[in-house]
Amino acid sequence: MNNSRNKPSISPKTVFLGIGTLSIIIVALVFLFRTFVVVESGRVGVVANFGAVQNVLLPEGMHAVNPFVSTVIQLDVRVQKMEASASASSQDLQPVTSKVALNFFLSKEKAHVIYRDLGLDYKRTIIEPVVQESIKSAAARYTAEELITKRPAVKEDVYEYIKKRLAQNNIIVTDFSIIDFNFSPEFNSAIELKQIAEQKALTALNDLERIKTEGEQERVRAQAQSDAQKLLQLSLDDDLLRLRAIEKWDGKLPVVAGEGGTFIDIAAIMKAK
Structure with missing residues (x-):
């Protein structure tokens, strides 16, 4: 089978x-x-x-x-943050490097224009060059020392420039800050020496003012004492002198020597009477 x-x-x-x-x-x-x-x-x-x-x-x-x-x-199209570094020269030709940060977003209504004109690498091709340009432009209007002492004004200048320039490309800047300014070691040393000299000058000025104040106080005290003495001299008339003598008398009458060597005890005579 x-x-x-x-x-x-x-x-x-x-x-x-x-x-x-x-x-x-x-x-x-x-x-x-x-x-x-x-x-x-x-x-x-x-x-x-x-x-x-x-x-x-x-x-x-x-x-x-x-x-x-x-x-x-x-x-x-959300708010983005980026940092960038820039190099420039101040009005007095001091080299300065800075680090800045800005917040921005892309205009939602113009997103197609941004992509068509700028592409996706807009940070490198547009934002960073504008930041560089703005720092150079602002630094050239201030001395190196003013970049330090007038930092808020410098920040406002750079912020307004960046905001206006990027708005032309439909990029809206919402915030901007200067993180740091760096100068050459020679300039930093000069600034430090100047600050030390200014501090010493201020200390000397304060000492001078203190000495002047103490001298004026002494003069016022001396004048007050002189005025008091003059017032006391003017007030010493005969009646006042007699009053001062009476206040100091101990109650004993004097013994007076007479002719021929005799003594007259005024106190005894007054007692006999």
Whole structure:
């Protein structure tokens, strides 16, 4: 008895059809996936058809696009912070390097213009050169010492310049600060010596004022004593002198020597009477 069984065989045609069906499903899924674009929170989608930027902006959320025609580029429109360094020369030709920081955001309504005109590397191509230019322009209007003593005014000048220039490119600056100013070691040494000299001069001036004040106080005291003595001399008339003598008399009458060596005891005579 033959117990062997014939196993069913898979034809090449069936295998080919299966692979073809799987490929179609994969392509369909890819097409479906690329048909829908999700614009993330804090971003805006710029649409480019065959590389040409369209006047169409996609807000946050899911959007359907033609994947064979359109590409969606997402731009961050939240407030961003960046730091930059700049080198310049002051009005008195002192070299100065500075480090600044600014907060900014991209205009959401002009995101397509920003991408078309500036691309995605706008920090390097636009913001950093504007910062460099603004520092050079401001530093040239102040001496090195004024850059230190008038720092708020310098900051305001640079801030206004940067804000105005970047606004032309639809980049809105919300805050700006100068983190540090650095000068040459020679200039720093000169500033330190000047501050020491000014401190010594101020100390000497304070000492002089103190001496003047103490001298004036002594003069006033001496004048007061002199005036008191003059007043006392004017008030010493005969009656006052007699009064002072009476106040000092101990009550004893004097003994007077007469002619021939006799003594007259006035107190005894007064007692006898």
